[in-house]
Every structure is written in structure tokens, then in C-alpha cells.
Amino acid sequence: MNLPTADSPVDLLPGTPLREHVYEALCIYFHNLGDQQPSNLYDLVLQEMEVPLLEMVMLRTEGNRTKAADLLGIHRGTLRKKLRQYGLDDDESAPTNMTTEYL
Numbered sequence: 151m152n153l154p155t156a157d158s159p160v161d162l163l164p165g166t167p168l169r170e171h172v173y174e175a176l177c178i179y180f181h182n183l184g185d186q187q188p189s190n191l192y193d194l195v196l197q198e199m200e201v202p203l204l205e206m207v208m209l210r211t212e213g214n215r216t217k218a219a220d221l222l223g224i225h226r227g228t229l230r231k232k233l234r235q236y237g238l239d240d241d242e243s244a245p246t247n248m249t250t251e252y253l
Contacts, residue, residue, distance in 0.1 A: 204218075215233075
């Protein structure tokens, strides 16, 4: 895994709160739905956010589940369960298209 060093140039966006990004994504989602009504929206949003969250945390901790669980504020067993649930529990399923430039 190629994590940036302190010397590597990284262009970061200004410190916009995460909730603003979520709000914007939901605005786009509802706009694209038009008159259709979503179902199970709460579960959908949680799943859509949980997978990239787990992927990014596992990248940031270089696969160290203890550190990842601590960072997330959950028990290691819960982390293992969630990694299995989303097929992220082994090195072969590690995201290959994820960038580490922001870590």
C-alpha cells in the first residue's frame, strides 16, 4: 500500500464538514429519483456509507483490524462481522480502485 509521506504533494479540498457532502449527495439522489419514492432509505444510506468508510479505515490502518476498530470506536468482533458482511474480510477483496492520496 502506497501511503503518501509528509513530503508528497496532496491536493485536499477545504475542510468541508462530512454532513454537507452527505446532504449534497442526498439532494442529488432525490433529484434523480424524480417522483419515485425510495423504500428502506435509512438502511440504503447506512450501507452506502458503511462500505467506503470501512475501506478507507482499513487502508488508513494498513489492514490492522485492532487499529481500525479503535479508530471506528467499535469492537474488533463487530469490525470482523462487518468486513465479512461486505466481502472485505481478506486481502483479495481489498479495494483495488481506492486511492490513498487523502490518507
